[in-house]
Amino acid sequence: xxxxxxxxxAVIKLKAHNxxxxxxxLLAFVERRVKNSIExxxxxxxxxxxxxxxxxxxxxxSLWQILKKMGYKADGLYIHLGxxxxxxxxxxxxxxxxxxxxxRLWVVFLKEIMNLGILDLARTLRRTYCSACGAIKRYIMNxxxxxxxxxxxATGHNLDDxxxxxxxxxxxxxxxYLRRKSIVLKSEEGHLVKKVKPFFLVSEREIAAYAVISxxxxxxxxxxxxxxxxxxxxxxxxxxxxxxxxxxxxxxLKGFLKRSGKVGEEKRDEKPVKYCISCNYPASGEKCFFCxxxxxxxPSGSIVYREYSFLR
Amino acid sequence: MLSIVMPVEIDGKKIEIEKPLKVQELLKKLSLNSEGHLVxxxxxxxxxxxxxxxxxxxxxxxxxxxx
Ligand code: SF4
Ligand SMILES: [Zn+2]
Ligand SMILES: [Zn+2]
Numbered sequence: 245x246x247x248x249x250x251x252x253x254a255v256i257k258l259k260a261h262n263x264x265x266x267x268x269x270l271l272a273f274v275e276r277r278v279k280n281s282i283e284x285x286x287x288x289x290x291x292x293x294x295x296x297x298x299x300x301x302x303x304x305x306s307l308w309q310i311l312k313k314m315g316y317k318a319d320g321l322y323i324h325l326g327x328x329x330x331x332x333x334x335x336x337x338x339x340x341x342x343x344x345x346x347x348r349l350w351v352v353f354l355k356e357i358m359n360l361g362i363l364d365l366a367r368t369l370r371r372t373y374c375s376a377c378g379a380i381k382r383y384i385m386n387x388x389x390x391x392x393x394x395x396x397x398a399t400g401h402n403l404d405d406x407x408x409x410x411x412x413x414x415x416x417x418x419x420x421y422l423r424r425k426s427i428v429l430k431s432e433e434g435h436l437v438k439k440v441k442p443f444f445l446v447s448e449r450e451i452a453a454y455a456v457i458s459x460x461x462x463x464x465x466x467x468x469x470x471x472x473x474x475x476x477x478x479x480x481x482x483x484x485x486x487x488x489x490x491x492x493x494x495x496x497l498k499g500f501l502k503r504s505g506k507v508g509e510e511k512r513d514e515k516p517v518k519y520c521i522s523c524n525y526p527a528s529g530e531k532c533f534f535c536x537x538x539x540x541x542x543p544s545g546s547i548v549y550r551e552y553s554f555l556r
Numbered sequence: 557m558l559s560i561v562m563p564v565e566i567d568g569k570k571i572e573i574e575k576p577l578k579v580q581e582l583l584k585k586l587s588l589n590s591e592g593h594l595v596x597x598x599x600x601x602x603x604x605x606x607x608x609x610x611x612x613x614x615x616x617x618x619x620x621x622x623x
Contacts, residue, residue, distance in 0.1 A: 245603045245605050245606075254603050255600065255601040255602065255603065256594075256601060256603060257603050257604065264603060267601065301621065302619075302621075303621075404620065447591075448592075448619045448620060448621070449591055449592070449593075449594065449619045451619075452594055452617060452619035453594055453601060456594060456596065456601055456617065457601060464617075466621060466622055470622040473622070475622045476620060476622045479592070479620050479622075480589065480592065480620070483589045483591040483592045483620070484589060486591045487589055487590060487591050
């Protein structure tokens with residue numbers, strides 16, 4: 245099979261786009277898709293200061309590389325959750341990559357703030373691991389963005405992540421989630437940073453190919469507490485449909501965003517919110533869940549940002 | 557044609573498959589979805605129509621993550 249663009253040997257066939265591509269044209273393809281999404285959906289501008297949420301996985305590392313390559317000012321943030329056999333390894337990957345990229349990586353150790361890892365914190369919060377973990381990560385990502393002056397927070401969510409969560413929310417008619425589901429969440433001065441997902445139209449397979457060709461050394465193992473089962477099931481089902489009818493995942497997600505008028509439209513929750521008296525984050529009571537949790541488990545604790553700069 | 561067994565690596569495990577065969581057949585044999593996997597032969601990403609015959613190493617990369 246030959247590359248449709250240059251006749252070199254193809255390394256991948258993208259059926260959804262009816263394209264077979266060589267290694268260098270696959271890289272260019274993924275980069276162009278990201279560029280188009282940024283421009284078409286107004287994700288951010290050249291003078292924005294970006295923070296990329298880096299997990300050590302293929303999506304976040306590839307995203308960071310692409311944004312830097314495109315000339316954006318983009319630093320990384322890694323949150324060490326204190327998960328045995330997973331956190332240390334993924335931090336290693338994130339750090340080596342930051343070095344290779346000559347970037348700046350912020351590292352936050354959850355245990356350093358709370359004295360506890362995510363599993364104990366989830367028990368304290370009486371939430372499932374992933375739900376507690378998600379909330380804590382969102383909080384920290386937001387807080388550092390505001391404190392360090394980043395104007396946009398970018399995450400590596402890809403087409404498969406978005407399509408599978410859309411499917412899950414539709415199956416159980418989770419209207420709250422559906423109403424909020426978007427690829428851009430606007431900022432709220434001093435409270436919430438703007439959040440974007442530049443990979444939302446790039447499939448997991450395309451990103452993995454990008455990472456393999458770029459020789460990005462990412463963590464292949466999953467978090468041992470991955471909510472996995474359901475997400476994986478939905479992804480697998482979508483991929484079975486995709487194999488039969490290429491392009492379905494893209495149509496599914498694009499169709500939803502179009503119908504819900506969510507593209508480019510920046511909406512947070514509508515209900516009036518109160519803000520935490522100690523950190524300004526949205527809160528249901530006086531203090532947000534994070535500050536209350538900190539008070540409970542480690543009253544003298546505070547967030548420590550460790551900076552690893554390989555900038556040249 | 558004489559067929560020989562070759563080691564194929566997937567998720568850190570090594571299994572044995574008879575070669576030569578097409579990448580497409582390899583995935584089918586293992587009941588793996590082509591949208592969810594990439595195949596790397598001797599360090600090079602390959603398309604599904606490629607025939608694996610003299611390869612030293614074959615690695616299947618699962619691209620789907622549960623996160
Ligand atoms: S799988 Fe769950 S617990 Fe593990 S990092 Fe992801 S959200 Fe956190
Ligand atoms: Zn080419
Ligand atoms: Zn607070």
